[in-house]
Each structure stands twice: as structure tokens, then as C-alpha cells.
Amino acid sequence: MPLLPEPDKQILSRREEIAAHLRTIVPDGVIADDVTLTAYDSDALTAYRQIPLMCVLPKTAEQVSALLAYSARENIPIVPRGAGTSLSGGALPLADAILLSLTRMNKILEIDLENRCVIVQPGVTNASITRAVEGDGFYYAPDPSSQIACTIGGNVAENSGGIHCLKYGLTTHNLLGLKLILPDGECVRLGGKQVGDGGLDILGVVAGSEGLLGVVTEITLRILPCPPAMRTMLLAYKSVAEAARTVGEIFAAGIIPAALEFMDRRCIAAVEDFCAPGYPADAEAILICEVDGMEAEVRDAAERIAKLACKTGASSVHKCHDDAERDRVWSGRKAAFAAMGRVKPDMLCMDGTIPRRELPRVLNEIAAMSERYGLGCCNVFHAGDGNLHPLIVFDVMNPGDLERAENFGAEILKLCVEVGGVLSGEHGIGVEKKALMGEMFSDADLAQQERLKCAFDTRGLLNPGKVFPTLHACVEQGHMHVHDGKLPFGHLPRM
Amino acid sequence: MNRIIPKNEHELVDALRAAAAARRQCELVSAGTKRNLGRPIEADDILDLSKMSGVVSYEPDELIFTAKAGTPLVEAMAALAECNQMLAFSPTDWAMLYGKERGYATLGGIVGTNASGSRKVKSGNVRDHLIGCRFVNGGGEAIKAGGRVVKNVTGFDLPKIMCGAHGTLGALTELTFRVVPTPARAAAIAIRDCTPIDGLSLLRKAAGLPLEPTGLAYLPSAMCSESVAMIASDLAHTNGVALIRVEGAEDTMIDKIARLRNTFSKLDIVTLEDETASALFDEIGSGMPFARSDTDIWRLSVPATHAYVAASESEAQFWYADCAGESLWLALPASRDVDERLRNITAKFGGHAMLMRANKNARARLDTFEPEPPARAALSRAVKAAFDPLRILNPGRMYEEI
Numbered sequence: 001m002p003l004l005p006e007p008d009k010q011i012l013s014r015r016e017e018i019a020a021h022l023r024t025i026v027p028d029g030v031i032a033d034d035v036t037l038t039a040y041d042s043d044a045l046t047a048y049r050q051i052p053l054m055c056v057l058p059k060t061a062e063q064v065s066a067l068l069a070y071s072a073r074e075n076i077p078i079v080p081r082g083a084g085t086s087l088s089g090g091a092l093p094l095a096d097a098i099l100l101s102l103t104r105m106n107k108i109l110e111i112d113l114e115n116r117c118v119i120v121q122p123g124v125t126n127a128s129i130t131r132a133v134e135g136d137g138f139y140y141a142p143d144p145s146s147q148i149a150c151t152i153g154g155n156v157a158e159n160s161g162g163i164h165c166l167k168y169g170l171t172t173h174n175l176l177g178l179k180l181i182l183p184d185g186e187c188v189r190l191g192g193k194q195v196g197d198g199g200l201d202i203l204g205v206v207a208g209s210e211g212l213l214g215v216v217t218e219i220t221l222r223i224l225p226c227p228p229a230m231r232t233m234l235l236a237y238k239s240v241a242e243a244a245r246t247v248g249e250i251f252a253a254g255i256i257p258a259a260l261e262f263m264d265r266r267c268i269a270a271v272e273d274f275c276a277p278g279y280p281a282d283a284e285a286i287l288i289c290e291v292d293g294m295e296a297e298v299r300d301a302a303e304r305i306a307k308l309a310c311k312t313g314a315s316s317v318h319k320c321h322d323d324a325e326r327d328r329v330w331s332g333r334k335a336a337f338a339a340m341g342r343v344k345p346d347m348l349c350m351d352g353t354i355p356r357r358e359l360p361r362v363l364n365e366i367a368a369m370s371e372r373y374g375l376g377c378c379n380v381f382h383a384g385d386g387n388l389h390p391l392i393v394f395d396v397m398n399p400g401d402l403e404r405a406e407n408f409g410a411e412i413l414k415l416c417v418e419v420g421g422v423l424s425g426e427h428g429i430g431v432e433k434k435a436l437m438g439e440m441f442s443d444a445d446l447a448q449q450e451r452l453k454c455a456f457d458t459r460g461l462l463n464p465g466k467v468f469p470t471l472h473a474c475v476e477q478g479h480m481h482v483h484d485g486k487l488p489f490g491h492l493p494r495m
Numbered sequence: 496m497n498r499i500i501p502k503n504e505h506e507l508v509d510a511l512r513a514a515a516a517a518r519r520q521c522e523l524v525s526a527g528t529k530r531n532l533g534r535p536i537e538a539d540d541i542l543d544l545s546k547m548s549g550v551v552s553y554e555p556d557e558l559i560f561t562a563k564a565g566t567p568l569v570e571a572m573a574a575l576a577e578c579n580q581m582l583a584f585s586p587t588d589w590a591m592l593y594g595k596e597r598g599y600a601t602l603g604g605i606v607g608t609n610a611s612g613s614r615k616v617k618s619g620n621v622r623d624h625l626i627g628c629r630f631v632n633g634g635g636e637a638i639k640a641g642g643r644v645v646k647n648v649t650g651f652d653l654p655k656i657m658c659g660a661h662g663t664l665g666a667l668t669e670l671t672f673r674v675v676p677t678p679a680r681a682a683a684i685a686i687r688d689c690t691p692i693d694g695l696s697l698l699r700k701a702a703g704l705p706l707e708p709t710g711l712a713y714l715p716s717a718m719c720s721e722s723v724a725m726i727a728s729d730l731a732h733t734n735g736v737a738l739i740r741v742e743g744a745e746d747t748m749i750d751k752i753a754r755l756r757n758t759f760s761k762l763d764i765v766t767l768e769d770e771t772a773s774a775l776f777d778e779i780g781s782g783m784p785f786a787r788s789d790t791d792i793w794r795l796s797v798p799a800t801h802a803y804v805a806a807s808e809s810e811a812q813f814w815y816a817d818c819a820g821e822s823l824w825l826a827l828p829a830s831r832d833v834d835e836r837l838r839n840i841t842a843k844f845g846g847h848a849m850l851m852r853a854n855k856n857a858r859a860r861l862d863t864f865e866p867e868p869p870a871r872a873a874l875s876r877a878v879k880a881a882f883d884p885l886r887i888l889n890p891g892r893m894y895e896e897i
Contacts, residue, residue: 159652189868193845194796194799195620198865200875200879200893201655204656204658205656209652224705225703251556252556252578254579254678294706296750297750301744353644353646355643355644356556382646421643425644428648440649440650444637445640447636448632449651449653455878
């Protein structure tokens, strides 16, 4: 179990009283019995479980604000949660914290086609936004693989990407505005239906802040007109290096595909067993490449990519001719997690980003680690943006397996940083990777980030124990170190 | 007043530690082309960041570009152009608005002021392209933030908040951008003789087409003769013009232009080729139609559907619209009256207004940036304190207490 803050016994002993108070705020939405709370004891990082103090399911921003004001007054921590699909433990409950589930705030408040935006509540699922606007020829671009279940609030917290973020950006690039409730219950509006809001770009740091800075109750998102044409291609290779080279050549040729996905041999084998998408059996690696846009643009790009693939050594190049074929090609990629899930009962889905050119080296080293740890691992890779998802399979019932899997995962992430990448591309740090933050950031870098956290949350009540390797009180972090050892200017009045 | 000129990040750290210890406030400058943008600063010293200059690394097939913050924009653009790549937010040199020569603006200044141009309508702002940076905060600490890969949720996204912070949070030393391939061809259609209400509505219609337009501007008749590129393309005497730029590979462009001509078939359309289209949108994004006059300038940003009403209610006689109407350039005096008028508009429709050009007194007296409600203002102050607790970096540039 990663180091979480020690539960406050006094809060634990006040459970009944706190639940009674929360019921005055949300009369029909407080869960405080352990049996029902078991349903909330983890997010999608199921290796870690913890029953929360209680769970509250508000329906309005006013209730969220009242809940946060109460928790601030009483010094009770809060863990915000959407659908609980986080793979990094970002929504892992704490024993002494109120779990704030936003799933009942699930309304689409406004569809404004002329301004190309929608306003939604945080509990709306990602996929339902596109469903609501596709009849009018629009869609919402970020499409994380959990899009049927995951909520937009969670997407904002983790800055989710997905297959199509290569061309259309992450959540943050499609996010225009937020209504944010601060940990003291105050409400601030950030951005709007237009780009930017004129002040400091607070919207920019709230996106991807993993529920540490505030609770989002209203979200304005950019929607885009659906591209009229789309073409999907399946490229197979006898070597990882050749596949990686094709990716570089595609960009060098000035083409930004809508999606560019890589799978390695182990992953191909696993999905062939699982759902037989018909990938070439002898391939060391495949790329699924999708281009979209106007018909001529798509035709032209597909032609050029096919030529580049042949030039860089693809053993086969296949263009999908219809939707059925396209669906079949994508089915293997989308089933990768499920397919690996059949190999062993438990799986860790890692999430690092690397410069693309390092792919062959990183995959070789992961294969060596896999031998060394005696655990299976396959790799899917958002090749366009360098986001690598090694899937490590193990059996938690085997003594030592979990620990070995975690060490294996940590070694992969350290390697990602070593080759110039980062610890997380889209799953967030959560509890899973917080111990590794020091691999990427110096103490001063982390202290700067923690001071920003304190600017929003002086009491440290929002999602404590996540992201940062050690929990500092804001009084420690409120000061910068001065290099003669004295606290700097502590006597000066602060704004 | 001293002019401190650090040659590297190490010297900058020393300079800011000394400034913090002596509580001396610094005005951050690089090329100094935008010193008259924002509230005036009465600093003790000038911190000249221009010597930290040069491309650090550029990997075209990774689409990643890193340069020191003092690198001139033209130098960065030239390096990228050699590999047919560019910064997708159309970085904009506002020098002429302030009576300076173009060509000296630095990347750090562009980032600090969020100086993006017409491509914002498709590609977003500067902040959407800065994926990593190094800066020195007000405590004299060198900080690394973000990374050198596009997809990154490792800690808070500090590069975003450095964009448009006008140097109030840190002195930037190194910037990493994601870059994109330069489209093979650009072209624009100009729809002539359309009223503001019609022209702005056409832009919104074009924004909803799947053509990924990279420029959507409207110039009322009074502005048509103020643009060099408009005069050059014989558009100076039209009675209001809507401009729509699209980009792409050769074949695609035929499709895109045909689709536009088809959509707006009943209107008076001329097609503008690559260089003309680029020159036009460069002028529009950088406020050039106002550069030759000495009028005060405001920039008003509202949801696109409110652009026409906002422009009317602003009572500006000379104005034009960029980014499908989301960005309105207004020639209006820097007076209390106008300030209130614009704040009423943003209160009603959402959005923000900024005083882009005015004399020092006016910029000190008026709300140069959009005023913030109390809870938001308190948060901004707390954020400032998290980076620069002694307020030694560009103090008061954005707001009195920031």
C-alpha cells in the first residue's frame, strides 16, 4: 500500500454526526454504511482499496459549495470522484475523507452549435456528449478508451486524451470554461464560451490537477464539425524500428493523422486469441493509422502514408474499404486490455510518454525486464504522441507478484524519464506514481507545485496523499527557502 | 535604476536572489517591444533577459522545438521554416502598435503576453502549444515545469499559467513548444459588401463547416482601406468584407475552396491566393489596421454569437473582428466611460476586455485587464504569492496587487 496520510481518529469517531450534517445538505445522497460503501472502495486501480468515511452524491453546485464549506470548517478531507475509471488511484478513498461523487450531476445544460460549444455538468459521460451533438454534424474530440463510462469531470481532472488527441488535442485543448468550487466553498468562473478569460490562466492549471485544486461543477467544451471522410489503414512490420521510423516519416511528410496506434507482437498475439481482428500473424509490430478530413485530403494522405510505409519496410499495407473492416481493425486495439486481462487475473496498465525515436530501445529494455521479473508484458502505444501503455499481467494471489509487478512498472517509468519522457501521459500520478515524482522533478520544482496547491487549498483538504510524494502542510510550503537558511521574509505582510 | 543583464539562468538566479534579499522590484524586458502593454510598472531595476537566446534543440520528426526565452521570434520561425514546420498559434509581433520596429519580439515576450494571432480560431492560444518551460521564480529558484513530450499529466501544468502572466509569476528562461507541419498551401475567400451583422454570421457558419478554417475575420467598410494587404488585393473600397482562410495540401485546397464557394454561392466572392491571404491575416492578428493611427485600442473577447451586439454597444466607430468574432479590435478612447461600457458588455455576455494601447496614465488609472470578482481576485493573489511572494517580478503589471 502506498503511503497515505494517517487517518484522523477524531474524524473517524465523528462519523455519525458528520453523516447527519451532510444529510442536511444533500438529504437523499449520503451513504454511510460499510456494505454499500464497498462499491466505492477503489477506482480502476483495483490493487488499492479503502472504504471511505462516507460517500456523498450532490445534485447541485450549491450543494457542492455547502459540502466544501462544511468540510473546510470541520477540517475533514474530501476525495472527489467521477465514474471511478482512473487507472492511477486518483479517486482512491481515504478512511477519514468524504468521497464526493459527482455522478448525479449528469445533465447537459446547453448545446450551443453556433458558438461550437456545450455546457455540461461533471457527471456527464464523455461519450454522451458526442451522442448529443452528432445529429447536428458535431462531435467532442477527446476519446479516452473508457469513454462510455468515464465522466467529463474526471477527464478534466486527469486531462484525458485518447486515440484522437494526436490531431485534436487533450481535454485541456478542448476546454473553454469551468465553474470551480474552491476548497472553502467559494465559487469562481474560469474562461467561458470564448478562448481565455483575460486574467492568469487558472483554467490551464486546473485541467489535469487530479482533483487537488477544486471541484468542478460546470464545464464548457469545444465541439467540432465531424470530418466528412475518414480512412483507416493497417500497417504491419517485421521490426519495431521500422514501425517507429514510419511514424517519424509521416510527420516529416507534413501529415498529422487523426490516430496512429502501435501494438507489439505480444499484444497482437493476445488480441488474436481474444477476438481475431485478423492482424498479420508474423508481424513484430503493427500500426493502425487513421486520417480524416475532406475526401481529397484523406485520399491523398492515405496514398502518401502507404508509400512511406512501403519505403520504411512495412511487410503489409492494408487500407480498410468499409466501416465493417475499419471496426474490425479497431476492435483488436480496443480489446487489448481485455485480451491481456485473460492472460492473468490481474493487470497493471502503465502510462509513460517517451520521445518516439526511443521506442525500439524502450521496448527492448521492457522485454528484458519482463524476463527478469518473470512477468508477462505487452505494449500498446499511442505512437503519434509517444504515449506508451505497457500492460503487466500477474496474479495477486501469487505471493510477491503484486510487488514485483509494481517494481517492474516503476522501472519502466524511470526508463521513460531517463530517455527524456514523463511519468504519465494521460492517467495521472494519483497514488500509483507519486513516489516517482522525484525522478522527474527537483525538490524546488515540487515545492513550487505544492505552493500552487496551497494557493487553492490552504488546509490541504482536497484529495490529500495524491500526486506529491510527501505531504507537506501549507505552512511549510508557504515559504520559499532562502539560501542562508532563514525563512524568507516571513515577517512581511502577505497579500 | 540598474539594468541587470544575466547571460544565463545561473546569473538570473543570482540576480533574483539578490533582488529578493534587497526587496528590489524588477521590470522584466527582453526586446522591450511591449513595455507599454499592461499597467505601467515603477520598478527599482530592469531585468534584461535578451541575452539568454538561441535554439536549444529542435527535433522535426518529434515535432518538438526548444529555445531560450530571449530568442527572437523571427529566428525561431526561420529555424522551423527550414523543416517546413511552424508554431501553430500564429505568434504575433505587436511591435508596431507601440511605435517599435517589427522583427525583434522574443519568444519569451510572446509567451508572457499570449500574443497569438488569427490561427487561434483553430489552434488555440500560445498556452496550447507550450509543453514545457524553465523559469526563475520570485524567490530566485530555477524551476522546471512540464516536459518535452506532448502528452503529459505529471504534476500541475505550470507552463500554461506562465502564458499570459505578463512576467508576474517568473522570468522565463527556456521554452519547449510542440510544432506542426506548415500546410502546403493557404488561400482565403473574401466575401465582399456584407454588413457587420451578415459578415459575422457568415464567419460563424464557416466555423461550423468541416474545413478547419485557420482565419475568420470581418472588416467593416471603414477599416478596409486601413489594411495594406486589402489595398494590395483591391478590397479597399468594398463595403465590409468577411475573410475566410483555409489551408492544406494542393488537392484538398481545391475541395475546400469549392465547398466555401458553394456554401456562400449567392454572395460576391473573390479568392485570395497564398501570400495575400497570409499577409492579410498577419495584419489582422497583429492589430496592424490600427498601427498607423494613434488611437487608443481595446481588445474585446466575447462568445462569437454576441460579436455584433458587442461591437455596436461598444460604440466604436472603427473596429474589426478576428477569430469568428470572438476577438474584437476596437479603436476607443482610454476613458472611464469606455472602460465601464466594455465591462458592462463582458458582464452581460461573458468574455473579457483589455486595454491594448493607451498612454501611461490611462493604463494606470483604468482596468487594463478584465477586473476579477472578489473570490477570483483573491485566488489570483494567492497564485501570485505562490510564485513571487515578495512581488518583485513585474509588480502591478496585470492588476494592482499581482
